[in-house]
Amino acid sequence: MHQFLAYLKYRLRAGTAHGLHSPFVYGLYTTVICHDGPFAAYAPIEARRQALLNSPDSLTVTDFGAGSHSGTGQVRRVAAIARTAAKPPHLAQLLFRLVNHFRPTTVLDLGTSLGLTTAYLAAADSRHRVVTFEGCPRVAAVARETFTALQLANVALVEGNLDATLEPALGDLGAPVDFVFFDGNHRREPTLRYFEQCLAHAHEDSVFVFDDIHWSEEMEEAWNAIRAHPSVTVTVDLFHIGLVFFRKKQPRQDFWLRPLRP
Numbered sequence: 631m632h633q634f635l636a637y638l639k640y641r642l643r644a645g646t647a648h649g650l651h652s653p654f655v656y657g658l659y660t661t662v663i664c665h666d667g668p669f670a671a672y673a674p675i676e677a678r679r680q681a682l683l684n685s686p687d688s689l690t691v692t693d694f695g696a697g698s699h700s701g702t703g704q705v706r707r708v709a710a711i712a713r714t715a716a717k718p719p720h721l722a723q724l725l726f727r728l729v730n731h732f733r734p735t736t737v738l739d740l741g742t743s744l745g746l747t748t749a750y751l752a753a754a755d756s757r758h759r760v761v762t763f764e765g766c767p768r769v770a771a772v773a774r775e776t777f778t779a780l781q782l783a784n785v786a787l788v789e790g791n792l793d794a795t796l797e798p799a800l801g802d803l804g805a806p807v808d809f810v811f812f813d814g815n816h817r818r819e820p821t822l823r824y825f826e827q828c829l830a831h832a833h834e835d836s837v838f839v840f841d842d843i844h845w846s847e848e849m850e851e852a853w854n855a856i857r858a859h860p861s862v863t864v865t866v867d868l869f870h871i872g873l874v875f876f877r878k879k880q881p882r883q884d885f886w887l888r889p890l891r892p
Contacts, residue, residue, distance in 0.1 A: 636844035640869045643886040654877070655866065655885055662731045663724065663868070663889055671753035672723060674780055679719070679746055681779075682712035682772075692766040708744070708772060715743045717813075717841070721870055722750040724889070725811060725839065728873075729754035732837050734808030739763065740792060740824060741813030741841075745773030745785075751811065752782045760785045761799060763792050763814060796824060800831050807831040813841040818848040818855075825856055838874040843867065857884055 647664075650656040685708040692704075717725070729737060729751055735758050739748045742764035752760040762785060764770040770789045777785045788795050792814045800807070810828050815821060821840070828838065843853040853872055857865045866873040867886045 632846060633844060636850065637869060640844065640867065640886060641888075644867070644869070644888045645886065646888055650885075652864070652880070652883060652885070654880060655864065655883075655887075658731070658866070659887055662727045663866075663887065665727055669723075669726065669730075671726065671750070672719075675722075675746060675749045675753065676719060678749070678776055678779055679712060679716065682716075682744055682746070682776075683709050685709050685712070689766075689768040689772070691769060711769070712744055712746070717747040720889075722747045724871070726750040726754045728837065728839065729758070729809060732809060732835075734758055734837065736803060736805050736808050737761070738807055738810040738828065739813070740796070740811065741815075742773045742787060743769060745776030747811070747813070748773065748785060749776055749780050749782060751809075752777070752785045753780070756782075756784055758784060758808075761788060761803070762786070763788045763790075763795055763799070765789075765791050765814075792824070793820065797827055800827060803831065806833045807836060808833075809837045809839075811839045811841065816842055816845050816849055818852040821849065821852040822855055825852075825859075829859075829861060832876060834876050834878050836876055840872045840874065842870065843872040844869060 647656060647660050687708045688705055689708060690704055691706050737751050737758055737760045739751055739760060739762035742748050742762040748762045764773055767789060770787055774787060788799050807828055812824060842849055844850055856874060861876055862874055863877050863880045863882050864875040865884045868889045
């Protein structure tokens with residue numbers, strides 16, 4: 631019910647390129663967000679997705695986050711995880727296009743799952759480094775199989791509770807954080823804590839992407855707090871995900887935009 635009401639509110643506010651007065655956001659929306667052409671990297675990742683959807687295997691899952699709206703219990707089928715926890719193709723491919731567009735050197739993925747979304751982040755440019763975080767050892771093992779199958783050598787997987795692993799990993803990077811996808815814990819306090827930890831290593835051109843910003847009241851509270859943060863200059867609400875920018879020369883603005891697909 632919460633998501634349904636949140637979507638109605640979003641639809642009332644969301645627009646398209648018409649009336650966009652920010653050249654930066656207009657270009658991002660028309661050339662990246664609404665781009666619907668294929669990339670060569672898509673097909674191998676989607677083939678891996680299909681293999682996971684067809685897998686007969688089950689895993690004993692350790693969940694450190696807020697859980698799932700659609701899955702309960704410690705033992706879960708790999709196919710169910712691929713169906714419900716992995717980002718659907720249109721969202722994962724949007725992340726690919728964002729990385730392809732902004733060309734970050736260091737990418738963080740806070741929530742590996744089976745590695746499909748991470749694969750999209752890594753496949754956008756083999757020269758950049760992707761550090762991805764997964765709490766469950768058995769899920770992490772399947773993710774490593776995904777990276778091996780797709781021949782992605784630019785991914786480093788950090789295993790363990792994100793509450794304990796994120797800060798040390800940030801300290802070990804030896805470089806600023808250019809792009810972060812936040813999908814590790816769908817609760818207000820951890821989301822804001824991870825945001826602040828990553829923000830300490832960000833710069834003016836960093837891009838933060840938050841998943842499921844309307845997933846619950848807690849996530850909406852976290853999203854609204856992030857939008858109001860003094861370091862944030864531009865946000866884009868696409869309902870399923872939210873984009874955050876820190877560009878100091880941009881006027882302070884929030885946008886609600888309709889993506890090409892639901």
